[in-house]
Amino acid sequence: MGLGIGLVGLPNVGKSTTFNALTKAQNAESANYPFCTIEPNKAVVPVPDKRLDELAKIVNPERLQHSTLDFVDIAGLVKGASKGEGLGNKFLSNIRETEVILEIVRCFEDENITHTEGSIDPIRDIEIIEQELLLADMDSLQKRIDSLKKKAKGNDRDAKAQLEIAEELMEFIADGNPVSSFEKIDEDSFKAMNKDLRLLTSKEIMYGANVDEDGLAEDNEYVKAVKEYAAERNREVIKLCAKVEEEMVDFDEEEKAEMLGSLGVEESGLDQIIRKGFDKLGLMSYFTAGVKEVRAWTIRKGTTAPKAAAVIHNDFEKGFIRAEVISYEDYIACGGEQKAKEAGKNRLEGKEYIVQDGDVMHFRFNV
Numbered sequence: 022m023g024l025g026i027g028l029v030g031l032p033n034v035g036k037s038t039t040f041n042a043l044t045k046a047q048n049a050e051s052a053n054y055p056f057c058t059i060e061p062n063k064a065v066v067p068v069p070d071k072r073l074d075e076l077a078k079i080v081n082p083e084r085l086q087h088s089t090l091d092f093v094d095i096a097g098l099v100k101g102a103s104k105g106e107g108l109g110n111k112f113l114s115n116i117r118e119t120e121v122i123l124e125i126v127r128c129f130e131d132e133n134i135t136h137t138e139g140s141i142d143p144i145r146d147i148e149i150i151e152q153e154l155l156l157a158d159m160d161s162l163q164k165r166i167d168s169l170k171k172k173a174k175g176n177d178r179d180a181k182a183q184l185e186i187a188e189e190l191m192e193f194i195a196d197g198n199p200v201s202s203f204e205k206i207d208e209d210s211f212k213a214m215n216k217d218l219r220l221l222t223s224k225e226i227m228y229g230a231n232v233d234e235d236g237l238a239e240d241n242e243y244v245k246a247v248k249e250y251a252a253e254r255n256r257e258v259i260k261l262c263a264k265v266e267e268e269m270v271d272f273d274e275e276e277k278a279e280m281l282g283s284l285g286v287e288e289s290g291l292d293q294i295i296r297k298g299f300d301k302l303g304l305m306s307y308f309t310a311g312v313k314e315v316r317a318w319t320i321r322k323g324t325t326a327p328k329a330a331a332v333i334h335n336d337f338e339k340g341f342i343r344a345e346v347i348s349y350e351d352y353i354a355c356g357g358e359q360k361a362k363e364a365g366k367n368r369l370e371g372k373e374y375i376v377q378d379g380d381v382m383h384f385r386f387n388v
C-alpha cells in the first residue's frame with residue numbers, strides 16, 4: 022500500500038456505493054443506514070486504458086493486464102471523530118497509508134436517505150470532514166512534539182531540527198490551515214517528519230460530488246457550490262451518481278456508453294476518479310507487448326529505465342544493459358514491433374533514460 026486513494030466523507034453519503042462500483046465486487050456492504058461500513062475495505066482496481074486494447078488488436082495476446090490502483094473505503098466520519106465520536110476515529114489510520122483523499126460529498130436530496138446533519142449542505146459537510154482531519158493531525162503532531170522534546174534534550178541534532186519544524190507546523194495548523202499549504206522552511210526535515218506521521222491534511226484532496234440522476238447533465242446548486250469551493254483551493258471535483266455507477270457495474274462498454282449518453286455525460290464518474298487519481302498520484306504506465314501478455318506497468322513519472330524495469334523483476338534492474346523503446350504512437354502508426362523496427366522507430370536507451378508514458382519497452386539484461 023501507499024499508492025492508494027482513500028475515500029472519506031460523512032456517514033451515508035455514498036462512499037461504499039462508489040467503492041463497490043469501483044471494485045465491482047459487492048463485498049463492501051452499502052445500505053441505507055449510517056455506519057454500515059464497520060470494517061475497512063481495501064481493493065485493487067484496474068486502470069482503464071484504451072491504448073492496451075489498441076496494442077492487443079495488433080499483438081493478439083493471450084492475456085491483457087492493466088495497471089492498478091488501490092482504494093480504501095472507511096466508515097463515515099462525524100463531528101468529533103478525531104476525539105473518538107462515532108466509528109470514524111478508528112479508521113482514520115487506514116487512510117493514513119493512502120496518498121490521495123477522495124472526499125465524497127452528498128449533493129443529492131432524498132428524504133429516505135438519512136443525513137446525519139439533518140440537511141443537505143455540501144460546504145458545511147466538507148468543513149466538518151476537513152476539521153476532523155485537521156484535529157487528527159494536531160493529535161499526531163502533538164504526540165510527535167512530546168517525543169521530540171525528550172530526544173532534543175540530549176544532543177540529537179536531527180530531533181532539534183524536526184522539533185523546530187513540528188512546532189512551527191503546529192502553530193500553522195492550529196489556525197485551521199491544512200498541512201499541504203505549509204511553506205516548508207526545510208523540506209528535508211519536513212519530509213523526514215512526515216514520512217511516518219503521514220499527516221492527513223498533507224494529502225491531495227479530490228471531491229466526489231455525488232448527485233442524483235438529474236444532477237448529471239446539469240450541475241445542481243450543491244455541485245456549483247462544491248466547484249466554487251474547490252476552485253479556490255485548486256482542487257479537482259468529479260461529479261458522479263454513485264447509484265448509476267452501481268447500476269452500470271454489469272454493463273458492457275456499449276451499454277455503458279448508451280446509458281451515459283442518455284444521462285448527458287461522456288465519461289463515467291468512476292473512470293474519471295481512476296484517471297484523475299492515477300495522475301494525482303504522479304503515476305504513469307509503460308507497456309510490454311508480447312504474444313503471451315500485453316501489459317501496462319505502473320511507475321512514477323520521472324522514473325529511469327532500470328528502475329522501471331525493476332517493477333517487472335529486480336534482476337532486470339540489477340543486470341540492466343539497455344532498453345529497446347518504441348513510443349506508443351509509433352507502435353500503432355507502424356502496425357507493430359517489426360514494422361516499427363523496419364521504419365527505424367526502435368530506439369536503444371541506456372541507464373539514464375527517463376521512461377515516457379506509453380513507451381512500449383523491451384529490457385536487455387544480464388545476470
Ligand SMILES: Nc1ncnc2c1ncn2[C@@H]1O[C@H](COP(=O)(O)OP(=O)(O)OP(=O)(O)O)[C@@H](O)[C@H]1O
Pocket residue numbers: 030031032033034035036037038039050051052053054055056057058095096097098129131134231232233234261262263264265
Ligand atoms: N447518487 C445517489 N443517489 C441516490 N441514492 C444514493 C446515491 N448515492 C448513494 N445513495 C444511497 O445512499 C445510501 C448510503 O450509501 P453508502 O452506503 O454508499 O454510504 P456510505 O457513505 O458508505 O455510508 P457509511 O459511512 O455509513 O458507510 C445507500 O442507500 C445508497 O444506495
Ligand SMILES: [Mg+2]
Pocket residue numbers: 036037038050051057058095096097
Ligand atoms: Mg460505507
